[in-house]
Amino acid sequence: MAPAPPLPGAVVAPPLLRLEGVHTHIGAYHILHGVDLAVPEGEVTMLLGRNGAGKTTTLRTVMGLWRASAGRVLLAERPIQALPTPEIAQADIAYVPENMGIFGDLTVRENLLLAARRARSLDDLDTGRLDWLLGLFPALRKFWLHPAGKLSGGQKQMLAIARAMVEPRRLLLIDEPTKGLAPAMIRNLIEALREVRRGGAREEQPTTVLLVEQNFMVARALGDSVAVMDDGRVVHAGRMTDLAEDEALQHRLLGLSLAAHQ
Structure with a gap:
């Protein structure tokens, strides 16, 4: 696989997301020990x-x-950790977890609609954006009315990403x-x-x-x-x-x- 081509005229952008000295505890376990991270x-x-x-x-x-038990998480310089x-x-911000987080009993269509915060029905979705997503993931169009739980592993992953990008x-x-x-x-x-x-x-x-x-x-x-x-x-x-x-x-x-x- 070849490296992704740089965007035209690309330079290193300022960070949209920054973590500064972030510590995270889960119960008695200290997992993150002062994470510093910049996401351009x-x-x-x-x-x-x-x-x-x-x-x-x-x-x-x-x-x-x-x-976070200590440190700061900043989105466009706005602290969001609290x-x-x-x-x-x-x-x-959208999050696609490792377990994909889809609803197996709902159809592909229903999963996408549920993820669209500004839409109460399919008619409220941006049809151009929806067509673009279904062009990226053609299997979702094919299985539009099928229960998501019956998709293959790869198709479920594509649905999870499409859900995150439906808006x-x-x-x-x-x-x-x-x-x-x-x-x-x-x-x-x-x-x-x-x-x-x-x-x-x-x-x-x-x-x-x-x-x-x-x-x-x-x-x-x-x-x-x-x-x-x-x-x-x-x-x-x-x-x-x-x-x-x-x-x-x-x-x-x-x-x-x-x-x-x-």
């Missing part, structure tokens, strides 16, 4: 690291599902979207996420993405920026291309090389 606006930032490094906890802390999760979501979002948090998917489905998902990053076919504002991923070739294909976590801290941050070209750094941070996965 309009880019895809990959959050990498070994299992148990704190990646999922970081996403859940941003969404307020687990509370806000309730529904209010954080109202700030145009324009400023920030999209995605946890391991390619886990367990077949290579052909991974390629389709990569192309869809590239289109999301560009803002779609209607010249909308590009969506900023923070993406947790264990497939390092996917990280290389999609990432503009990268942060690597270990033991509840960010131990490396920079451009994805720089990490992709430095095998020694890959071994030191991740215990393997991207070249071995080509």
Whole structure:
């Protein structure tokens, strides 16, 4: 998989999301130990690291599902770490958890409508945006009236991402979207996420993405920026291309090389 092409005239953007010295406790367990993280606006930032490094906890802390016990989470310089999760979501942040979070007994159509905060019926949805989403994920159009629980794993993942994008979002948090998917489905998902990053076919504002991923070739294909976590801290941050070209750094941070996965 080739690295994602840079956007025309792209420069490193100022951060849309910043974490400053964030600590998170879950019960008696101290999971995040002072996380510092900057997510540039309009880019895809990959959050990498070994299992148990704190990646999922970081996403859940941003969404307020687990509370930061210290430090600040800032969205466009506005502190959000003390806000309730529904209010954080109202700030145009969407979260796709590792378990996808779809409603298996509801149809594809009903899942998408339920995720649209401003729509009470299908007629209230932006038809142009809906057509764009169904173009990215054709299986969703095919199974429009089927129960979501009967979709394949890859189709469920695409529905989860489509739910998060059924309305324009400023920030999209995605946890391991390619886990367990077949290579052909991974390629389709990569192309869809590239289109999301560009803002779609209607010249909308590009969506900023923070993406947790264990497939390092996917990280290389999609990432503009990268942060690597270990033991509840960010131990490396920079451009994805720089990490992709430095095998020694890959071994030191991740215990393997991207070249071995080509």
